[in-house]
Amino acid sequence: MRALKVSIFLAITVFVAHLPIEDALVAQPTTSPDANTAEKIKPCFACNKNGMTKCSVATCRNGMAECPGPCLKLTKGSWIKRAVPGHADPTERWQARRVGKKTWYFSSKHLGEYYTFDANGQPVAHACSVCGGSTTVSCKVCSGKGTITCLTCDGKKLVPESWTAFDHPRMKDRSSRFRLKDGRVLSGRTTMTVGTTTTIRTEKGDVKVEQSDIVVKER
Numbered sequence: 233m234r235a236l237k238v239s240i241f242l243a244i245t246v247f248v249a250h251l252p253i254e255d256a257l258v259a260q261p262t263t264s265p266d267a268n269t270a271e272k273i274k275p276c277f278a279c280n281k282n283g284m285t286k287c288s289v290a291t292c293r294n295g296m297a298e299c300p301g302p303c304l305k306l307t308k309g310s311w312i313k314r315a316v317p318g319h320a321d322p323t324e325r326w327q328a329r330r331v332g333k334k335t336w337y338f339s340s341k342h343l344g345e346y347y348t349f350d351a352n353g354q355p356v357a358h359a360c361s362v363c364g365g366s367t368t369v370s371c372k373v374c375s376g377k378g379t380i381t382c383l384t385c386d387g388k389k390l391v392p393e394s395w396t397a398f399d400h401p402r403m404k405d406r407s408s409r410f411r412l413k414d415g416r417v418l419s420g421r422t423t424m425t426v427g428t429t430t431t432i433r434t435e436k437g438d439v440k441v442e443q444s445d446i447v448v449k450e451r
Contacts, residue, residue: 272393278384285382287374295376299369301362302346304338311340343367398435409450412441 275281291298291307298307304327311325314337326337331349338347338355344365347355363369370376381387384395384402391400399407399419410418410432418441420434430446432439 273390274393276382276385276389276391277395277397278391279382279389281389283382283385283387283389284379285384287371287378287380288383289371289373292371292374292378293368295371295374295378296368297371297373299344299360299363299367301360303360303363303365303367304340304343304345305367306340306343396435406451410441411447411450413445413447 276283279285287295289297298305306325309327311327313324314326316326316337319339321341323340325340327340329336329338329347331353334353336347336355342357344360344363344367345357346360347357350356359365360367371378374380382389384400385391395401405421407419407421410420412418418432418434418439420432420439422430423433423438424431425443428443429440430443432441
């Protein structure tokens with residue numbers, strides 16, 4: 233009887249040894265990662281846990297951005313007020329353009345148009361083919377929506393707890409770490425240096441330190 237048990241045990245051992253590798257792997261127990269090692273998360277400060285933020289294009293207003301065409305726009309060039317007979321509108325402004333020895337003035341009443349000059353130096357008006365005279369076009373970045381996916385949280389609405397609006401890995405200009413002789417470590421950006429004194433802007437305010445007290449500056 234004992235010999236029979238030994239034979240069965242050896243048979244099972246040989247069978248397991250010849251199992252395909254993938255079957256052997258499935259049979260192995262898995263170990264769950266320690267949840268305490270993962271950094272805690274918090275609502276994204278950039279989008280207020282919305283996942284979307286205002287369009288990043290400076291001229292975008294509710295999904296409409298400034299026309300890239302050559303038409304007259306109040307945001308381009310210098311506009312001045314002039315006393316012109318027949319033009320009593322107090323909001324009307326004028327933009328000067330010098331051609332040869334003559335200066336021409338174009339009215340803000342003609343926004344959305346652009347001008348060329350003929351062989352005699354006379355202005356010729358053209359309707360803007362890009363915006364149709366409105367001076368704005370649908371924003372390509374936000375597709376006319378006025379909002380884009382939050383660049384800080386990638387639309388996930390949550391960020392690591394250590395991230396702040398003052399400093400986080402997604403920033404183009406991150407804070408530096410200044411290690412001082414007295415043991416302090418300041419996280420911030422250099423804003424000004426006068427003589428031997430450097431001003432470091434931290435999240436809590438400006439701190440002035442002597443350059444000789446800075447042991448190392450790290451990113």
